Amino acid sequence: xxxxxxxxxxxxxxxxxxxxxxxxxxxxxxxxxxxxxxxxxxxxxxxxxxxxxxxxxxxxxxxxxxxxxxxxxxxxxxxxxxxxxxxxxxxxxxxxxxxxxxxxxxxxxxxxxxxxxxxxxxxxxxxxxxxxxxxxxxxxxxxxxxxxxxxxxxxxxxxxxxxxxxxxxxxxxxxxxxxxxxxxxxxxxxxxxxxxxxxxxxxxxxxxxxxxxxxxxxxxxxxxxxxxxxxxxxxxxxxxxxxxxxxxxxxxxxxxxxxxxxxxxxxxxxxxxxxxxxxxxxxxxxxxxxxxxxxxxxxxxxxxxxxxxxxxxxxxxxxxxxxxxxxxxxxxxxxxxxxxxxxxxxxxxxxxxxxxxxxxxxxxxxxxxxxxxxxxxxxxxxxxxxxxxxxxxxxxxxxxxxxxxxxxxxxxxxxxxxxxxxxxxxxxxxxxxxxxxxxxxxxxxxxxxxxxxxxxxxxxxxxxxxxxxxxxxxxxxxxxxxxxxxxxxxxxxxxxxxxxxxxxxxxxxxxxxxxxxxxxxxxxxxxxxxxxxxxxxxxxxxxxxxxxxxxxxxxxxxxxxxxxxxxxxxxxxxxx
Amino acid sequence: xxxxxxxxxxxxxxxxxxxxxxxxxxxxxxxxxxxxxxxxxxxxxxxxxxxxxxxxxxxxxxxxxxxxxxxxxxxxxxxxxxxxxxxxxxxxxxxxxxxxxxxxxxxxxxxxxxxxxxxxxxxxxxxxxxxxxxxxxxxxxxxxxxxxxxxxxxxxxxxxxxxxxxxxxxxxxxxxxxxxxxxxxxxxxxxxxxxxxxxxxxxxxxxxxxxxxxxxxxxxxxxxxxxxxxxxxxxxxxxxxxxxxxxxxxxxxxxxxxxxxxxxxxxxxxxxxxxxxxxxxxxx
Numbered sequence: 134x135x136x137x138x139x140x141x142x143x144x145x146x147x148x149x150x151x152x153x154x155x156x157x158x159x160x161x162x163x164x165x166x167x168x169x170x171x172x173x174x175x176x177x178x179x180x181x182x183x184x185x186x187x188x189x190x191x192x193x194x195x196x197x198x199x200x201x202x203x204x205x206x207x208x209x210x211x212x213x214x215x216x217x218x219x220x221x222x223x224x225x226x227x228x229x230x231x232x233x234x235x236x237x238x239x240x241x242x243x244x245x246x247x248x249x250x251x252x253x254x255x256x257x258x259x260x261x262x263x264x265x266x267x268x269x270x271x272x273x274x275x276x277x278x279x280x281x282x283x284x285x286x287x288x289x290x291x292x293x294x295x296x297x298x299x300x301x302x303x304x305x306x307x308x309x310x311x312x313x314x315x316x317x318x319x320x321x322x323x324x325x326x327x328x329x330x331x332x333x334x335x336x337x338x339x340x341x342x343x344x345x346x347x348x349x350x351x352x353x354x355x356x357x358x359x360x361x362x363x364x365x366x367x368x369x370x371x372x373x374x375x376x377x378x379x380x381x382x383x384x385x386x387x388x389x390x391x392x393x394x395x396x397x398x399x400x401x402x403x404x405x406x407x408x409x410x411x412x413x414x415x416x417x418x419x420x421x422x423x424x425x426x427x428x429x430x431x432x433x434x435x436x437x438x439x440x441x442x443x444x445x446x447x448x449x450x451x452x453x454x455x456x457x458x459x460x461x462x463x464x465x466x467x468x469x470x471x472x473x474x475x476x477x478x479x480x481x482x483x484x485x486x487x488x489x490x491x492x493x494x495x496x497x498x499x500x501x502x503x504x505x506x507x508x509x510x511x512x513x514x515x516x517x518x519x520x521x522x523x524x525x526x527x528x529x530x531x532x533x534x535x536x537x538x539x540x541x542x543x544x545x546x547x548x549x550x551x552x553x554x555x556x557x558x559x560x561x562x563x564x565x566x567x568x569x570x571x572x573x574x575x576x577x578x579x580x581x582x583x584x585x586x587x588x589x590x591x592x593x594x595x596x597x598x599x600x601x602x603x604x605x606x607x608x609x610x611x612x613x614x615x616x617x618x619x620x621x622x623x624x625x626x627x628x629x630x631x632x633x634x635x636x637x638x639x640x641x642x643x644x645x646x647x648x649x650x651x652x653x654x655x656x657x658x659x660x661x662x663x664x665x666x667x668x669x670x671x672x673x674x675x676x677x678x679x680x681x682x683x684x685x686x687x688x689x690x691x692x693x694x695x696x697x698x699x700x701x702x703x704x705x706x707x708x709x
Numbered sequence: 710x711x712x713x714x715x716x717x718x719x720x721x722x723x724x725x726x727x728x729x730x731x732x733x734x735x736x737x738x739x740x741x742x743x744x745x746x747x748x749x750x751x752x753x754x755x756x757x758x759x760x761x762x763x764x765x766x767x768x769x770x771x772x773x774x775x776x777x778x779x780x781x782x783x784x785x786x787x788x789x790x791x792x793x794x795x796x797x798x799x800x801x802x803x804x805x806x807x808x809x810x811x812x813x814x815x816x817x818x819x820x821x822x823x824x825x826x827x828x829x830x831x832x833x834x835x836x837x838x839x840x841x842x843x844x845x846x847x848x849x850x851x852x853x854x855x856x857x858x859x860x861x862x863x864x865x866x867x868x869x870x871x872x873x874x875x876x877x878x879x880x881x882x883x884x885x886x887x888x889x890x891x892x893x894x895x896x897x898x899x900x901x902x903x904x905x906x907x908x909x910x911x912x913x914x915x916x917x918x919x920x921x922x923x924x925x926x927x928x929x930x931x932x933x934x935x936x937x938x939x940x941x942x943x944x945x946x947x948x949x950x951x952x953x954x955x956x957x958x959x960x961x962x963x964x965x966x967x968x969x970x971x972x973x974x975x976x977x978x979x980x981x982x983x984x985x986x987x988x989x990x991x992x993x
Contacts, residue, residue, distance in 0.1 A: 161993075162993065324993050325993075326989065326992040326993055327992055328992045332992070336985070336988060336989070339984075339988065340980075340982075340985045342979060343980070344789070344975055344976065344978060344979075345785070345788070345789055345975060347785065364988060366969060368978075368984055369969050369975070369978035369980070370978075371789075371967070371969070371970070371975050375781070375814075376810050376811065377810060379778065379781075379810075380778075380781045380810070380811055383774060383775065383781035383782050383785070384781040384782065384784055384785040384788075385785060386774070386781075386782050387754070387772065387774075387781060387782025387783060387785025387786040387787075387789070388789035388975075389785075389789075390772055390782065390786055391752075391785070391786040391787075391789035391793065391976060392789065392790065392976040393785075393789035393790075393975055395785070395789075409778075410775065413774055417774075503989070504989055506982060506985055506986060511979075511980075511982070540790065540976060541749075541752050541770040541786065541790060541793055542750065542770070542792060542793055543749060545749060547748065547749065547768060547769065547771075548770045549764065549765075549770065549771040549772075549773075550771065550772045550773070551764075551765075551771070551773045552757070552773055552774050552775055553773065559771065561762070561765050
């Protein structure tokens with residue numbers, strides 16, 4: 134695999150996002166595989182934010198600790214990232230703001246001056262974009278087309294000014310640094326989709342028939358809510374910003390009881406507040422999808438950073454006992470199918486369904502050729518009012534545990550949802566016999582749930598010396614580590630778990646049978662998945678490779694973990 | 710079929726003999742019968758508490774959720790299917806204590822529902838602790854030296870938030886309560902009725918006699934459209950307690966103000982695969 138890695142850094146509010154977005158759009162349209170991870174601080178202005186863009190010959194799904202090109206919007210970016218540069222490296226910067234140092238080649242561009250020429254400091258973004266384009270060999274005419282399209286919507290002379298600024302930056306680099314140039318990996322023939330995890334989860338919910346979303350904004354989950362809301366009016370979806378997370382889950386449950394497909398999105402602290410509502414969904418058997426986008430806790434923790442700390446929470450949240458689905462997709466693409474599937478499953482089994490994402494998954498952009506929209510088909514599981522037994526019983530005892538569900542408003546029918554122990558018709562009771570039967574009915578659903586798809590994905594060597602196990606977004610870094618180990622002649626394999634509840638114990642046990650050197654890789658301190666695996670399969674894995682500093686896994690971090698466990702010896706040949 | 714026999718539920722009701730809840734239930738049944746609604750067109754939503762047993766004791770659709778959380782699912786259900794007539798039965802603990810935040814924000818939403826608070830100024834289900842509306846000085850097991858908190862004034866709060874319909878009744882006044890519920894059901898927004906109600910088991914202060922002595926019906930001289938006068942009435946408490954419609958300010962509610970909810974209920978709208986395909990094209 135060949136690749137070029139560009140890191141763009143600066144203060145919040147300096148235009149980093151504008152430049153990165155346009156660059157990513159250009160690259161994906163040109164058919165390049167890209168992966169772009171955002172690292173940002175919990176502040177609106179200032180600080181140090183950066184985005185790393187990998188332009189690779191093959192699909193990649195994780196950040197790297199290194200880069201080839203640094204685009205520095207301020208001195209701090211150089212200070213923080215200079216040691217990550219692979220020499221010969223390039224540093225693009227404003228000629229006034231950054232001092233050259235170290236072994237990299239510094240390319241100073243009069244960004245502010247060109248922006249002033251174009252009429253406003255804001256055009257500095259396009260100057261920088263033009264300069265980057267020149268360095269990585271993009272075509273100026275293509276860039277002009279993109280800028281015209283992007284800024285044309287704003288009206289006035291915005292498009293023309295941005296084109297002028299970008300052209301100045303582009304030509305300046307061409308003229309002043311004629312021998313500087315980086316060759317990107319050869320792109321594919323067709324334009325690719327560029328999507329982040331927030332968008333893919335939101336799109337998946339929509340494809341799964343979402344009709345109602347109520348949520349409370351919380352980083353890093355707000356992107357999912359934003360995406361759905363941006364298309365709500367045109368699609369006839371209702372989006373409601375609730376007064377708090379207790380309200381958002383209970384509102385969604387009311388909508389769901391009335392027959393709407395409903396979901397909510399949140400992050401750990403908000404999920405905590407939803408606990409009782411999720412328990413209500415459990416006993417009242419009301420379908421709901423909860424997209425929980427993880428960030429480090431406890432409490433406020435690190436609001437804009439990444440973690441996999443909410444596994445135990447999702448598996449156990451809500452007092453009392455009830456079945457649930459918990460999914461943890463590995464990539465933005467998988468997140469789309471998972472979210473769509475989650476909507477169907479909530480409806481089919483009348484249980485809460487969790488989709489666990491994290492900051493890395495939702496804020497990172499990836500490219501893909503296309504989504505297979507036929508893979509998960511919308512299916513309505515509401516009962517046919519003409520076919521239910523009369524009088525209608527909301528909690529009719531059935532062999533599958535799933536009772537025919539009708540919405541409110543069916544003529545001559547009374548539909549009753551209840552949070553107590555209840556009779557088959559939903560009436561409150563304390564009858565011993567009914568109590569036992571209702572608990573058993575709810576758990577009979579598990580027999581069907583366990584057969585649903587999205588079980589573990591296996592990757593790599595069939596008879597590995599080293600086996601990695603992960604869940605959620607750690608997939609990208611773990612897969613890359615496995616590739617590097619195999620390339621160095623060390624047989625390695627990976628098992629990635631998307632569905633973690635009900636746990637696919639049989640598949641896990643079959644895969645793990647006879648394997649030695651099995652290491653769980655996950656973003657928390659306690660090794661939550663490793664403990665789940667041991668509990669469900671009796672298989673005791675080796676020392677886990679954990680990360681709990683709010684930063685995403687990289688393949689090198691995993692390799693370093695293996696070296697710590699086994700010593701450097703055989704890993705010397707692994708290039709990462 | 711199930712609609713025959715109207716709204717009356719014959720089964721046992723787990724309320725104490727003489728409980729004010731019986732009067733409110735009778736008034737709700739009367740109002741529903743008079744409204745001409747079919748039981749399947751009506752949804753009664755509640756949280757937890759004595760009042761919250763209501764959906765079990767009336768033959769309509771029901772949602773008996775969590776303590777303090779009657780209003781959120783009521784809003785969700787109404788937004789999902791605005792053809793439903795949604796009535797919330799809640800208590801002073803449920804709506805003003807545990808669910809206070811939802812009380813504020815659903816008035817702001819102005820969702821087209823009728824919210825009835827059974828206000829007995831005490832916690833009944835948990836056996837006699839102070840509620841947000843308990844009088845200062847009332848002694849309970851948990852306030853042995855007497856309540857020192859200022860009572861919550863739901864009428865004043867609702868008027869301050871400009872709820873389109875704010876009324877007060879007394880559970881013994883079944884006719885008045887039924888009239889108010891019926892009027893509330895036709896309000897195109899959040900219609901709120903605080904119903905004073907004796908708790909015969911735990912509230913030895915605010916008894917039938919206590920309410921009878923003080924409450925009086927507002928006459929035609931009170932203009933509910935006058936916000937300042939309405940607020941004045943909201944603060945009338947102690948020797949005299951006004952009953953009836955205290956404040957009225959009809960204006961379009963949440964459903965009317967939400968684009969897309971004008972005609973067909975949300976539950977009948979589905980996203981076609983073609984629409985999803987169109988969305989994916991924006992990512993290229």
